[in-house]
Amino acid sequence: MRPAIDRRAFLTATAAGLILPVRPALARLWPGSGFTHGVASGDPAAGAITLWTRYASVTGAAATLKVEVAEDAGLTRIIARGEAVAGAETWGTAQARITGLPDGRWLWYRFTAPDGSQSTIGRTRTLPSGKLDQMKIAVLSCSNRPFGHFNAYAHAAARDDIDLVIHLGDYIYEYQPRVYPEVVMPGREILPADEIIMIDDYRQRYASYRADPALQAIHARFPMIAIWDDHEFANDTWKGGAQNHQDNEGVWNLRRDAAVKAHREWLMSPERPYQRYDFGNLLSVMTLDTRMTARDKQLDLNAALRGGPDAIKAFAGGEWQSPTRTILGSEQEAWFASEIAASVKSGQRWQLVAQQVVMGDIFTPKQAVEWLGPDADARAKAYVQGGLMAAQAGIPGAQDMWSGYPQARRRLLKAMADAGANPIVIAGDSHNAWAFNHRLDNKPVAAEFGVQSVTSPGYEQSLKADPAVIRGGLLQSSPGLAWCDTSRRGYLTLTFTPAETRCDFVFMETIQTVSTATSIGQAAVVKHGKRQMTLA
Ligand SMILES: [Fe+2]
Numbered sequence: 001m002r003p004a005i006d007r008r009a010f011l012t013a014t015a016a017g018l019i020l021p022v023r024p025a026l027a028r029l030w031p032g033s034g035f036t037h038g039v040a041s042g043d044p045a046a047g048a049i050t051l052w053t054r055y056a057s058v059t060g061a062a063a064t065l066k067v068e069v070a071e072d073a074g075l076t077r078i079i080a081r082g083e084a085v086a087g088a089e090t091w092g093t094a095q096a097r098i099t100g101l102p103d104g105r106w107l108w109y110r111f112t113a114p115d116g117s118q119s120t121i122g123r124t125r126t127l128p129s130g131k132l133d134q135m136k137i138a139v140l141s142c143s144n145r146p147f148g149h150f151n152a153y154a155h156a157a158a159r160d161d162i163d164l165v166i167h168l169g170d171y172i173y174e175y176q177p178r179v180y181p182e183v184v185m186p187g188r189e190i191l192p193a194d195e196i197i198m199i200d201d202y203r204q205r206y207a208s209y210r211a212d213p214a215l216q217a218i219h220a221r222f223p224m225i226a227i228w229d230d231h232e233f234a235n236d237t238w239k240g241g242a243q244n245h246q247d248n249e250g251v252w253n254l255r256r257d258a259a260v261k262a263h264r265e266w267l268m269s270p271e272r273p274y275q276r277y278d279f280g281n282l283l284s285v286m287t288l289d290t291r292m293t294a295r296d297k298q299l300d301l302n303a304a305l306r307g308g309p310d311a312i313k314a315f316a317g318g319e320w321q322s323p324t325r326t327i328l329g330s331e332q333e334a335w336f337a338s339e340i341a342a343s344v345k346s347g348q349r350w351q352l353v354a355q356q357v358v359m360g361d362i363f364t365p366k367q368a369v370e371w372l373g374p375d376a377d378a379r380a381k382a383y384v385q386g387g388l389m390a391a392q393a394g395i396p397g398a399q400d401m402w403s404g405y406p407q408a409r410r411r412l413l414k415a416m417a418d419a420g421a422n423p424i425v426i427a428g429d430s431h432n433a434w435a436f437n438h439r440l441d442n443k444p445v446a447a448e449f450g451v452q453s454v455t456s457p458g459y460e461q462s463l464k465a466d467p468a469v470i471r472g473g474l475l476q477s478s479p480g481l482a483w484c485d486t487s488r489r490g491y492l493t494l495t496f497t498p499a500e501t502r503c504d505f506v507f508m509e510t511i512q513t514v515s516t517a518t519s520i521g522q523a524a525v526v527k528h529g530k531r532q533m534t535l536a
Pocket of ligand 1: 170229230231428429430
């Protein structure tokens with residue numbers, strides 16, 4: 001199915017010019033015509049929402065779609081109409097921004113093509129305004145399709161009590177099939193057959209993920225705010241590149257721009273990747289971009305660890321602690337400080353900081369060497385040994401997370417504290433479930449919940465000890481850590497009321513078969529004004 005174009009020659013040609021790399025005549029490469037990927041909605045505002053579908057005409061010509069918005073599931077009480085063009089320029093994806101809608105109401109919508117064919121019916125909701133007593137958000141991240149079934153999406157999609165979905169990124173993974181994971185679960189194949197680098201590669205990867213019925217179902221039932229993490233670009237993205245971007249894969253900025261364009265086409269992400277969304281007088285959701293906008297390159301802690309005690313000491317007192325080292329950039333930091341203060345001032349009870357990477361520090365404890373399974377490979381052993389050496393020098397191992405940017409983290413926490421906010425931080429990326437209480441200068445500032453992945457494997461892949469034992473060890477070694485689960489997949493929900501925010505971790509029993517069975521979960525509560533959680 002993939003046209004025979006010399007990949008390297010093409011990359012060289014696009015690197016020489018300043019055009020977005022694009023393969024010709026791929027607009028109709030996804031098999032089939034008509035509405036191929038269901039419907040979705042995103043980028044909500046008071047009275048407005050963006051509606052999405054993908055449509056391919058039989059001839060490949062662009063088609064103007066009509067969309068109707070109604071107050072009822074049967075679409076009898078139409079309150080708004082709009083249009084969207086589905087053509088080769090956006091690979092068939094079409095978006096209609098609908099304005100003038102009522103605030104905070106469930107609405108239903110459907111697209112109609114020029115030939116009269118119709119999409120499935122979707123449900124969505126605009127942002128509420130005024131007094132709001134409760135709001136429930138489902139939070140998901142890290143859904144690597146070849147690793148297993150999207151049971152977490154299916155479980156959330158079937159619920160009646162969720163108002164909004166936030167996806168914290170790693171919605172797709174960029175690797176060539178059979179790299180991560182090395183074995184593709186039957187029925188979980190992905191396209192294209194190579195690592196994704198050019199715009200049509202990214203589009204085709206989104207299309208092969210979105211073909212999943214559970215993913216289509218969650219999009220059809222709830223509006224989604226989707227931010228990107230690294231794998232929407234390439235592993236361990238920073239502002240000037242990524243661990244998984246090599247020179248022979250072309251110019252980074254062109255790959256980055258292609259990835260951004262595809263994300264906008266499939267997930268309706270707004271022009272600026274950090275935004276504030278207000279939900280009545282209850283909650284401001286503030287999204288951040290810790291990846292592409294301004295992140296300084298991750299430091300090479302492993303090199304320091306290989307260099308012995310002096311090199312480790314130099315690392316601990318060097319660039320790592322520099323006040324100029326940044327993960328958000330000064331512009332985004334200033335925006336955050338002013339917006340979180342404005343949110344508090346305008347009376348919002350809670351500030352949800354929705355971002356990519358875990359903010360709390362995780363230190364490897366001594367007993368971690370005993371957690372390795374009998375068949376642990378050299379890489380897993382080196383990982384634990386390295387983590388242990390770093391921890392003994394007071395350095396958390398994960399340099400791709402906020403741990404790698406301690407002064408930038410301090411500035412962010414200070415902005416929260418200075419604003420007098422009631423912040424809840426959420427993070428994805430790590431694949432396991434975490435709960436932290438953040439303090440600054442010995443005062444409570446924020447609670448953080450790290451969501452476990454939909455399918456991507458976590459610590460349990462190399463650590464074979466009882467998860468309760470691992471939790472006990474990590475709780476001892478990591479100040480601020482309140483709870484963790486290092487073994488299970490799923491998602492979490494946050495329920496906001498004026499008095500408290502409750503987090504419920506939902507764990508799926510399996511991703512090996514299609515099932516929405518769950519195992520025992522965990523909950524935590526943050527009382528308003530306390531800025532710390534207690535386990536429930
Ligand atoms: Fe990630």
